[in-house]
Amino acid sequence: MNQSEATVQYAQALKAGQKTYKDCVLTGRYPYLQILDEILDDSMVAGVVDLGVINIPSEQIVGTKGEGRRTAFAADFMPLLSADSEFAAKWTELCAAHLSDEGIRDPVRCYEYMGRFYVQEGNKRVSVLKSFHAPSVPGYVTRVIPAYSDDEAVVIYYEFLDFYRLSGLYQVYFSRRGSFAKLQAALGFDPDHVWTEDERRRFQSAFHYFKDAFYKLGGKKLPITVADALLVWLSYYPIGSIKELTVPEISKTLSTIWSDLKAKTQGEPIEVSTDDAEEAPSKGILNRIFGSVFLPNHLNVAFINRPDPIHSNWISGHDLGRRTLEAAMSREVTVRSYNLEPDSDVDAVMEQAAEDGAQVVFATTAPLISACRKLAARHPEIKVLNCSVAMPYPGVRTYYSRIYEGKFITGAIAGAMTKSDRIGYIASNPIFGVPAGINAFALGARLTNPNARVSLAWSCVSEDPISGLLEQGVDIISNRDIPTPRQPQGSWGLCAVEPGRTLRPLASPYWDWGNFYIRLVSSILHGGWEALDYKNSGKAVNYWWGMRSGTVGLKLADDLPDGVRSLANILCQGIIDGTFTVFHRKYRSQDGSIESDGNRWLSPEDVLHMDWLCDCVDGSIPAYDELLPMSRSIVRLQGVYREKLPPEKEGPLL
Secondary structure (H helix, E strand, O other): OOOHHHHHHHHHHHHHHHHHHHHHHHOOOOOOOEHHHHHHOOHHHEEEEEEEEEEEHHHEEEEEEOOOOOOOOOOOOOOOOOOOOOOHHHHHHHHHHHHOOOOOOOOEEEEOOOEEEEEEHHHHHHHHHHHHHOOOEEEEEEEEEEEOOOOOOHHHHHHHHHHHHHOOOOOOOOOOOOOOHHHHHOOOOOOOOOHHHHHHHHHHHHHHHHHHHHHOOOHHHOOOHHHHHHHHHHOOHHHHHHHHHHHHHHHHHHHHHHHHHHHOOOOOOOOEEEOOOOOOOOOOOHHHHHHHHHHHOOOOEEEOOOOOOHHHHHHHHHHHHHHHHHHOOOOOOEOOOOOOOOOOOOHHHHHHHHHHOOOEEEEHHHHHHHHHHHHHHHHOOOOEEEOOOOOOOOOOOEEEOOEEEEEEEHHHHHHHHOOOOOEEEOOOOEEOOHHHHHHHHHHHHHHOOOOOOOEEEEEOOOHHHHHHHHOOOOOOOEEEOEOOOOOOOOHHHHEOOHHHOOOOEEEEEOOHHHHHHHHHHHHHHHOOOHHHHHOOOOOOOEEEHHHHHEEEEEEEOOOOOOHHHHHHHHHHHHHHOOOOOOOOOOEEEEOOOOOEEOOOOOOOOOOHOOOOOOEEEEEOOHHHHOOOHHHHHHHHHEEEOOOOOOOOOOOOOO
């Protein structure tokens, strides 16, 4: 009986192999097994290590060590030789043994290179077991370690070697560097934690169920690994919940975050929108006839604040924006705000906003991004926005302002007003957009004073940065910006240092969130949200508006000299009209590199991701260890070097 079953199995495997061969030829892929000896030469190898007998994941067995039997197998190890061949007879004999009580006992012999396995002895055994969809194949494994280089694939493999030493797992592999350490942290393990046998067994079980669900949704069509997808999923759900869910239930949770998974396949997963809010295109007969039917004429808008506005100048600026929106659009919107206490359950408050009928949710601080992602996954019908930048999550749109435009103008004022050529600048945190503000200010100062130098201090490093700057002899200081257009300047913004070290206001950029909220909500009412969705096809959207939209403004002191005032107004109007661009000029970085020759146009992404400083700036971007404790969480979220930071353990233990 086993022999006849084995004959049928060979016929089915042969049919599968012929299909794989044909598909490969039609799509321009190599139709046979990969051959390790043709991939490697001695210069590519740092050494070999004998791993003994391990269970090799079947999916990762991709080829043979040598070229023997090159044409006997298709690329998936299914046979290609006819049923009356000697090869088929031996294959069928092995299959019959597999179906008997005896089974296939002897381990195969494989070489592993870069996470993939190449068979030296036992090709037919692998083929038989793969035809039965065996999850693993026992084998003696010799690991071939590649010579180290800066090649992305090699760097990732060396990270895998560290992970394998801790976990003993081959099933887990990532396509981006840093991910193995992130998984270790997401599972609640310390960086050097060696997994126990029980932890390994439970993870493998959860990983198997997750992989099943991922593949059922078409995950094989995405150019990411199962582990890549799991790491995204773990930012929403704890690993322990997998054992409580069926495969269809896991699939359902995956489908809610599918846009995030697809975003990982994008070369640049974030689309920075620097224009005013877009409206849906008016062209097209369907839009002209049915547009007014499909578009909303009223919106319920929720604002989620942490902390309460009375405890934060930043939040009070957003709350003023909320009130401005409510006053300007009282007929079109119903606005409700939720102010969280330090011990509030953020997810519960978000869910309450959804139950209260919110159609648009604005979360006004970056640390709320995790709760925003969960809300967007649970309620894809709600438009969720978080006040932050450079977050690669398509389910949540982010928004911020191009405050660097105002910084350039105050830099020009500082250059014109300084008598010592020494200007102080206080920066907040080394997060995206802040180096652009520093550089814009420095370029503005050089515009009006080629001898100006900018002394840089950080409020995230020193609790009294002004004193440090005064000790350096600066006579102008750029302090933190005015949080609202209505607030008196005081010592905010750009100030002159007077006798007795008092500060006299000169000018300050400000954030006008009221203008932003009015324009964005109006855009949603007129179809602009959907227009951006269509244009960006799955990318995360980051609204990054500036002076042209009214999101950034400039307050000038009454006693500012007329000539300087006129210059500031000319620059302001030029930026608004688009006739003047801050970074379209020649400048160098501190190491002497030419960052722009004056002809290059920087993209919004180039400006947003600046991590260098102009050569006229004295100071540096502080390292993570130099930061005050209260600043470290925001830098982990939005820091210019966030990808280089070792992850913190955060998830539940297995």
